[in-house]
Amino acid sequence: MTDFSHIRGKITYDRPLADLTWLRVGGPAQMFYQPLDEDDLQSFLKTLPLDTVVFPMGVGSNVIVRDGGISGAVIRMGRGFNHIEIEGDLVRCGVAALDAHVARRAADAGLDLTFLRTIPGAIGGAVRMNAGCYGSYVADHFVEATVITRAGEKRQIGADELEFAYRQSSLPEGWVLTQAVLKAERGDADALHAKMDAQLKKRDETQPTKDRTAGSTFRNPAxxxxxxxxxxxxxxxxxxxxxxxxxxxxxxxxxxxxxxxxxxxxxxxxxxxxxxxxxxxxxxxxxxxxxxxxxxxxxxxxxxxxxxx
Incomplete structure (x- = not known):
């Protein structure tokens, strides 16, 4: 039996996942772990047997968890990973920060990340899936990300390692994103907020925003x-x-x-x-x-x- 007594985050076994996904379906996680911070996450991954599958989970906006649940460890990134910091034209954000919140905070500082405003979910999923809207994608703004590898090593990675493509990246299995740095162009704060208000209005007119969905189901085909x-x-x-x-x-x-x-x-x-x-x-x-x-x-x-x- 693996000893996790030194882990400061919360570990729960057979934790139902349906209530954590936007579609409200799915079975339990064999192991459900909520890390307190990066150091805690490193310790957990170093301790977890390497043959245990790891699935990082954000707000559950873009996922169907199958009815039999997930064998292995589901890592839910929460409050310790939702910071948003503005540094000049850079926005440093934890992977649990909601896309909409990042867009609004950036706009407050006169930085244009408005494409994120209508994307459901958090920054971790946005980076992993190279999320985009209105012709802009995460790859267009990405500077670097911090990850914890499956072996528990902390690393900084750039766009070359993620190999961004349409609605996807090549983040290795079991690696856990913890934060990302995005670069944005300057703009007028009021104009940026007005732009996002218009985007929201258009989204609500054309998409089923009041229903239980997971966003776009399929990628646009080539x-x-x-x-x-x-x-x-x-x-x-x-x-x-x-x-x-x-x-x-x-x-x-x-x-x-x-x-x-x-x-x-x-x-x-x-x-x-x-x-x-x-x-x-x-x-x-x-x-x-x-x-x-x-x-x-x-x-x-x-x-x-x-x-x-």
Whole structure:
């Protein structure tokens, strides 16, 4: 039995996860750990057997936890990792800081990170997934990040190591982001806040913000140019190909593709993780059958299916 008596953070076993995700589904974490600070996190990872799977978790905005739960250690980054500090044109923020809060604090200081305002979730997930909106992405502003490796080593990494791509990065499995530094251009604070207010209004008009969702379900697909070459501009929109496939409003159990914006999976109240993932796979299959376009998940799916009865 591994001795964690020296760990200052909280460790809970078989902790249900559904209440920590925006979709409100999923089974328990075999081990659930809430670190107090970076030193505590380093100690935990050095002590945790290397064959134990690690899943860092933020606010649960972009994830489906499968009904059987997660075997291994779920690390929930909380209050010790939600700082936001302004240093000239740099914004240093803990990975648990909400994207919206970072955008607002930056705007207060006359710094333009407005693209983050309508992105659900926290900075850790935004960096890991190279989140973006309105033509701007984390990669455009990224300076460096602090990580704790799976072996418990603290490191600073740059964009070259993360290898940012569309809606993804190459952060190694088991590495835990703790903070990130973003660089922003100067702007008028009042104008930046007005810009974000307009973005919020547009989002509420076009997206099911009052429903249980996990944000955009699929990445926008790459298209093909007139010469037949792959076109990675992503001007082809996931919602459009889903709509064209006749899957707007499609249902499976308690899951539904939103009628307001068909690239949003909704838990209508009684969905299981299997309903949500199953409906997503139905959409992917139908889009490929009708348009020969392969959709790729943007929402993370983690854990194991429920045991068969």
């Amino acid at each position: 298209g093909f140019s007139s010469t037949g070459q792959a076109d990675d501009t992503h001007e082809l929109k996931a919602w459009k190909v889903i709509d064209d496939a006749g899957m707007r409003g499609a249902t499976l159990g308690g899951a539904q593709m939103s009628t307001k914006h068909p690239n949003f999976l909704i838990n209508t109240g009684g969905a299981t993780a299997a309903d949500l993932e199953g409906l997503g796979e139905m959409v992917r299959k139908k889009v490929f059958q009708t348009q020969a376009i392969e959709l790729h998940w943007e929402v993370l799916r983690v854990g194991e299916p429920a045991p068969k009865k």
